[in-house]
Amino acid sequence: MGPARGALLAAAALIATALAGCSDTTETPASLSSRASELVASATAQLSDIRGAINAKDDVKAGPTRNEDGRAVCEITATNGSGRTADYTVQVSFEDADGNLLDAVVVTVKDVPAGASKTADARSNRDLSGTPRAEIGQAVRH
Numbered sequence: 390m391g392p393a394r395g396a397l398l399a400a401a402a403l404i405a406t407a408l409a410g411c412s413d414t415t416e417t418p419a420s421l422s423s424r425a426s427e428l429v430a431s432a433t434a435q436l437s438d439i440r441g442a443i444n445a446k447d448d449v450k451a452g453p454t455r456n457e458d459g460r461a462v463c464e465i466t467a468t469n470g471s472g473r474t475a476d477y478t479v480q481v482s483f484e485d486a487d488g489n490l491l492d493a494v495v496v497t498v499k500d501v502p503a504g505a506s507k508t509a510d511a512r513s514n515r516d517l518s519g520t521p522r523a524e525i526g527q528a529v530r531h
Contacts, residue, residue: 429482429493433527436478436495442529449479449498449528451511459516461491463523467498468506471530475501480526481511491521 436442445467452464467477477498483491492513501507511523 426490429480429490429526433480436480436527436529439478439529439531442478442531444528445477445530446525446528448530449477449525451481451523451525454483454520454523456517456520457512461513461517461521461523463511464508465496465498465511465523465525466506466508467501467528467530469501469503469530472503474503475530477501477528477530479511479528482524482526483513483517483521484524485519485521491517493526 448468448470450466450468452466454461454463456462461483463481463483465479465481467479469475469477479496479498480493481496482493485491492515494511494514496509496511498507498509513521
């Protein structure tokens with residue numbers, strides 16, 4: 390396993406593990422948001438460790454969010470303006486209408502051809518009520 394894949398898997402595992410317990414009804418929205426913010430910071434740090442990665446946030450867009458079986462899902466589109474096929478690793482945050490952070494995930498859009506676009510779905514780690522908005526936190530091309 391290469392360093393980029395290892396960092397991606399570690400970031401995804403960290404977010405999934407920590408947010409899996411976020412359904413505790415005794416927690417307040419503020420405590421959930423605080424916990425999710427810590428996970429985003431950790432994932433961002435790990436994404437920055439991907440060897441050969443280039444900041445590509447402007448290359449990535451989040452589409453509208455939909456609800457599938459209780460989970461928030463949104464299509465992420467990566468447009469590769471470089472001269473070679475590349476992967477994109479993207480940190481996506483799901484927020485409520487008031488801007489409160491509800492969940493965060495890491496998704497990879499693999500093998501995006503040079504000069505083309507490709508999509509992948511970002512899916513929340515846990516059930517989220519309503520239809521939260523998806524925001525791109527960080528994206529890297531590698």
